[in-house]
Amino acid sequence: MTARNYLTEDNSLSSWFFTTDHKRVAVLYAAGITLFFFIGGAAATIIRLELATPQGDLVTSDVYNRLFTIHGVVMVWFFLIPSIPSTLGNFVVPLMIGARDLAFPRLNLTSWYLFMLGGFVTLYAVFVGGIDTGWTFYTPFSTMYSNGHVVLAVTGVFIAGFSSILTGLNFIVTIHCLRAPGLTWYRLPLFLWSLYATSVILALATPVLAMTLLLVALDRLFGIGIFDPARGGDPLLFQHLFWFYSHPAVYIMILPGMGVVSELVSVYSRKTVFGYKFVAWSAIAIAGVGFFVWGHHMFVSGQSPFAGLVFSFMSFIVAVPSAIKVFNWTATMHKGFIRFDAPMLYALAFIGLFTIGGLTGLFLACLAYDVYVTDTYFVVAHFHYIMVGGMVTAYFGGLHYWWPKITGRMYPEYWARAAAILIFFGFNMTFFPQFILGILGMPRRYHIYPPEFQVWHVMSSVGASILAVAYLLPLFYLGWSMFFGKRAPSNPWQATGLEWQTPSPPPSHNFAATPVVKRNPYDYSLKGEARPQNA
Amino acid sequence: MPEAQPAFQFVDLRQQQQTAQLGMWTFIATEVLFFGGLILAYCVYRTGNPDGFAEAARHTKIVIGAINTGVLLTSSFLVAWAVTVARLRQSGIASVLLWLAALLGLGFLALKGIEYAIEYHEHLVPALNFAYGGPNAASVYLFFCFYFIATGLHALHVAIGIVVLAVIGRQARRGLYSDRYHAPATVAALYWHFVDVVWVFLFALIYLPGRAS
Numbered sequence: 001m002t003a004r005n006y007l008t009e010d011n012s013l014s015s016w017f018f019t020t021d022h023k024r025v026a027v028l029y030a031a032g033i034t035l036f037f038f039i040g041g042a043a044a045t046i047i048r049l050e051l052a053t054p055q056g057d058l059v060t061s062d063v064y065n066r067l068f069t070i071h072g073v074v075m076v077w078f079f080l081i082p083s084i085p086s087t088l089g090n091f092v093v094p095l096m097i098g099a100r101d102l103a104f105p106r107l108n109l110t111s112w113y114l115f116m117l118g119g120f121v122t123l124y125a126v127f128v129g130g131i132d133t134g135w136t137f138y139t140p141f142s143t144m145y146s147n148g149h150v151v152l153a154v155t156g157v158f159i160a161g162f163s164s165i166l167t168g169l170n171f172i173v174t175i176h177c178l179r180a181p182g183l184t185w186y187r188l189p190l191f192l193w194s195l196y197a198t199s200v201i202l203a204l205a206t207p208v209l210a211m212t213l214l215l216v217a218l219d220r221l222f223g224i225g226i227f228d229p230a231r232g233g234d235p236l237l238f239q240h241l242f243w244f245y246s247h248p249a250v251y252i253m254i255l256p257g258m259g260v261v262s263e264l265v266s267v268y269s270r271k272t273v274f275g276y277k278f279v280a281w282s283a284i285a286i287a288g289v290g291f292f293v294w295g296h297h298m299f300v301s302g303q304s305p306f307a308g309l310v311f312s313f314m315s316f317i318v319a320v321p322s323a324i325k326v327f328n329w330t331a332t333m334h335k336g337f338i339r340f341d342a343p344m345l346y347a348l349a350f351i352g353l354f355t356i357g358g359l360t361g362l363f364l365a366c367l368a369y370d371v372y373v374t375d376t377y378f379v380v381a382h383f384h385y386i387m388v389g390g391m392v393t394a395y396f397g398g399l400h401y402w403w404p405k406i407t408g409r410m411y412p413e414y415w416a417r418a419a420a421i422l423i424f425f426g427f428n429m430t431f432f433p434q435f436i437l438g439i440l441g442m443p444r445r446y447h448i449y450p451p452e453f454q455v456w457h458v459m460s461s462v463g464a465s466i467l468a469v470a471y472l473l474p475l476f477y478l479g480w481s482m483f484f485g486k487r488a489p490s491n492p493w494q495a496t497g498l499e500w501q502t503p504s505p506p507p508s509h510n511f512a513a514t515p516v517v518k519r520n521p522y523d524y525s526l527k528g529e530a531r532p533q534n535a
Numbered sequence: 536m537p538e539a540q541p542a543f544q545f546v547d548l549r550q551q552q553q554t555a556q557l558g559m560w561t562f563i564a565t566e567v568l569f570f571g572g573l574i575l576a577y578c579v580y581r582t583g584n585p586d587g588f589a590e591a592a593r594h595t596k597i598v599i600g601a602i603n604t605g606v607l608l609t610s611s612f613l614v615a616w617a618v619t620v621a622r623l624r625q626s627g628i629a630s631v632l633l634w635l636a637a638l639l640g641l642g643f644l645a646l647k648g649i650e651y652a653i654e655y656h657e658h659l660v661p662a663l664n665f666a667y668g669g670p671n672a673a674s675v676y677l678f679f680c681f682y683f684i685a686t687g688l689h690a691l692h693v694a695i696g697i698v699v700l701a702v703i704g705r706q707a708r709r710g711l712y713s714d715r716y717h718a719p720a721t722v723a724a725l726y727w728h729f730v731d732v733v734w735v736f737l738f739a740l741i742y743l744p745g746r747a748s
Binding site for chain 2: 094099100101102103104177204210223232237244
């Protein structure tokens with residue numbers, strides 16, 4: 001018999017929907033983003049089906065516009081941004097710092113409700129006719145010409161934005177104020193450094209998006225013309241404001257993944273992270289510099305060449321802390337005692353895919369090269385390598401790693417490894433051909449294309465169907481393991497973090513007694529022994 | 536009077552106080568960026584159309600705006616005073632001061648409403664009845680778009696603040712706050728000061744251009 005834990009404490013429906021337990025809120029978030037992931041994925045599936053032939057034979061141009069908009073909006077705001085922070089982060093942040101909950105538990109639940117409300121408003125916009133602007137809502141198209149439900153969709157994103165802000169605020173304050181005795185900043189697990197950096201972006205960039213979307217909605221509703229050149233407005237200003245949020249948002253969509261990978265690489269190599277302080281500060285550096293690179297989305301928009309020069313330079317600078325992380329993960333594995341459990345396979349996939357995504361990002365930071373591939377599939381492939389190859393892979397890695405802690409059950413290892421490998425191959429087959437398509441000149445957001453591109457598109461579509469199956473697999477075997485999996489011990493991976501020093505699943509108040517931290521987070525010896533942080 | 540206990544996630548009241556304050560400062564940081572986006576857009580257009588914006592700004596009601604600035608600054612002073620006396624357990628004085636501050640907030644909204652009404656009669660409200668002639672009409676129109684969005688959003692913040700101050704005033708009256716436990720009062724005060732500071736910026740940006748010469 002197991003002792004009472006956060007899952008068995010109270011099983012009534014209201015105890016879930018009015019919970020303030022960070023662990024339960026994390027589970028609620030997981031349910032929400034899984035729903036949105038498959039909605040966004042369904043749109044992507046239809047897109048890839050349509051692109052299998054050069055003719056527009058499956059959907060009309062108008063429907064196609066709506067499909068890629070749904071895909072972008074749902075995946076960015078309702079899956080990627082909340083994915084790791086709001087689910088895994090929500091679950092493990094208080095556990096990792098030895099606290100009983102986040103600083104503001106009710107605010108945490110509020111942010112889930114805002115997230116779901118925003119999501120449903122956006123879905124409603126989809127059901128009543130959809131949006132055809134692309135996820136970027138560029139003006140003046142969105143404010144003056146679009147025949148989609150821009151105001152509704154923008155409202156959905158606006159509401160979800162407040163959920164982001166509140167989550168970021170909660171994490172910042174929690175990490176500052178609620179650390180267990182002895183847990184100094186340099187003893188924090190690297191996942192927390194990443195989440196801290198992410199939270200700063202969530203808290204400081206999202207309000208600018210909120211204001212921008214508010215202006216778009218007012219402009220569209222009342223025709224006030226803030227972005228209408230005929231009235232003295234400036235459409236380019238929208239792009240500046242939008243990317244001031246949306247470029248840092250790209251780092252919201254990768255920093256948490258980097259944090260997860262730092263944990264996984266260390267645990268499964270049985271080694272302390274190489275250059276801990278460099279990895280920690282590189283997260284802060286990425287977040288900081290990330291606020292000053294937004295103009296690289298606007299090299300061909302007509303901004304001043306001098307601005308382009310500066311933004312190009314700053315974009316190259318971001319590569320430095322990113323590369324530090326990749327080198328340090330690799331050095332961590334060097335002469336380690338590596339175990340290829342499923343989470344480690346995801347971590348390795350992340351490192352490879354992120355490197356490709358990051359290096360192609362440098363191509364795009366070059367002013368001259370960017371002009372050549374702007375708005376082509378090269379860009380599409382690049383950001384999918386970062387966001388899907390990077391973030392989604394890390395999300396699955398982290399989900400498997402913390403699964404025993406979250407559910408109290410082990411996942412089936414062989415199924416998990418098979419899914420990880422399948423995701424890796426499916427992903428590369430889907431998106432690598434898109435680099436080539438981009439260089440050949442295939443523009444993004446078109447569904448009718450010259451027949452000579454078909455071979456690459458077919459390859460990509462075949463890869464996408466493999467990827468779709470691979471993403472469905474965890475839904476089944478993880479779902480199965482929730483009920484029939486082997487019961488998990490409190491520390492199945494012999495890891496050092498505080499979250500493993502309490503039963504799986506943890507009791508509602510996390511720890512019987514507040515742990516006292518005595519050592520650095522990754523105290524592994526080569527014989528595979530681990531010394532917990534509080535031992 | 537019951538002795539205040541920390542919420543279950545905190546070790547003691549001191550930690551709870553620090554957490555609440557950092558939470559409010561972080562929230563204020565997000566608000567700075569929120570208003571910052573709008574103020575940036577305003578400044579961009581003002582730089583692009585200096586004459587039009589100066590002309591438009593001369594149509595704002597500077598007397599009401601100036602009085603309102605005084606009203607908000609006074610209310611902020613009362614709130615700061617209230618927090619100090621609440622910590623000294625002078626609950627009665629604290630609640631009266633907080634309610635007075637809330638009343639001043641209501642006065643601010645009333646004056647703002649009068650201002651909006653005058654502007655409506657002068658046909659200066661975009662999307663409703665805007666009518667303005669002359670070479671700078673387009674810039675004047677843009678200016679008043681920003682004017683209504685900025686002051687409207689600020690008024691919304693004032694309205695929320697009034698409710699918060701009223702509730703905190705009631706809690707103070709019940710003697711909930713002391714030197715050991717005063718987080719809600721301190722945090723509400725921080726918010727109110729912030730709303731005040733936003734107004735100071737808006738006042739300078741909106742009412743003052745084009746007045747000097």
